[in-house]
Amino acid sequence: LRVAVLASGRGTNLQALIEEWQNSFLPVEFVGVGSDKTDAYALVRAQEAGIPTAAFPKEGYPNREEQEKAIRDWLEDLNVQLLILAGYMKVFSPVFLKEVSYPIVNIHPSLLPSFPGLHAQKQALEYGVKISGCTVHFVDEGMDSGPIIMQETVPVFDEDTEDSLAERILKVEHEIYPEVIRLIAAGKVHRRGRKVHIHRDS
Numbered sequence: 001l002r003v004a005v006l007a008s009g010r011g012t013n014l015q016a017l018i019e020e021w022q023n024s025f026l027p028v029e030f031v032g033v034g035s036d037k038t039d040a041y042a043l044v045r046a047q048e049a050g051i052p053t054a055a056f057p058k059e060g061y062p063n064r065e066e067q068e069k070a071i072r073d074w075l076e077d078l079n080v081q082l083l084i085l086a087g088y089m090k091v092f093s094p095v096f097l098k099e100v101s102y103p104i105v106n107i108h109p110s111l112l113p114s115f116p117g118l119h120a121q122k123q124a125l126e127y128g129v130k131i132s133g134c135t136v137h138f139v140d141e142g143m144d145s146g147p148i149i150m151q152e153t154v155p156v157f158d159e160d161t162e163d164s165l166a167e168r169i170l171k172v173e174h175e176i177y178p179e180v181i182r183l184i185a186a187g188k189v190h191r192r193g194r195k196v197h198i199h200r201d202s
């Protein structure tokens with residue numbers, strides 16, 4: 001399975017995927033890592049792993065459509081079969097999604113549909129939930145609204161700060177994202193409308 005990753009930031013989820021792949025637990029080919037931020041540390045992690053990188057900074061394009069088109073062309077040239085978003089901080093336009101034929105997955109640090117969007121951990125703390133976690137889902141036109149593939153929970157403690165909760169959630173993100181990609185690569189993830197079924201022993 002030819003996969004590409006888009007990331008805007010430090011790339012710890014990318015790192016977790018790379019490590020699984022280096023340990024031969026992930027039967028995929030990382031054909032590229034791209035970013036909308038030239039200085040994203042995720043790009044450094046990719047380069048260190050020998051994966052080709054590309055940057056698509058906003059400043060390099062007359063408008064958002066052209067920036068997206070450049071990303072889409074790059075992915076097409078790579079013959080991508082699965083696009084993984086790992087801390088990619090932009091929502092794709094409906095045009096982008098209509099033009100692409102491969103599935104796109106994302107990871108979000110809350111139990112969706114609770115707390116979509118930015119600062120999910122802060123939203124969870126402010127709401128006062130006792131359990132939070134992370135969600136891997138297919139990407140659709142909405143903000144963190146696509147069909148859910150897998151979720152993992154963590155407890156929320158009274159003394160939690162945004163950072164302590166984020167750190168606890170990140171640990172489970174690093175476990176379930178590689179797991180989901182492995183299941184997709186094995187053809188075990190089946191999407192029927194909003195429902196996603198995982199066939200673990202087929």
Ligand code: GRF
Nearest residue numbers: 010011012013087107108109
């Ligand atoms: C993660 O919390 C992920 O759930 C969210 O953005 C963050 C990215 O972290 N979408 P990293 O760049 O993978 O370290």
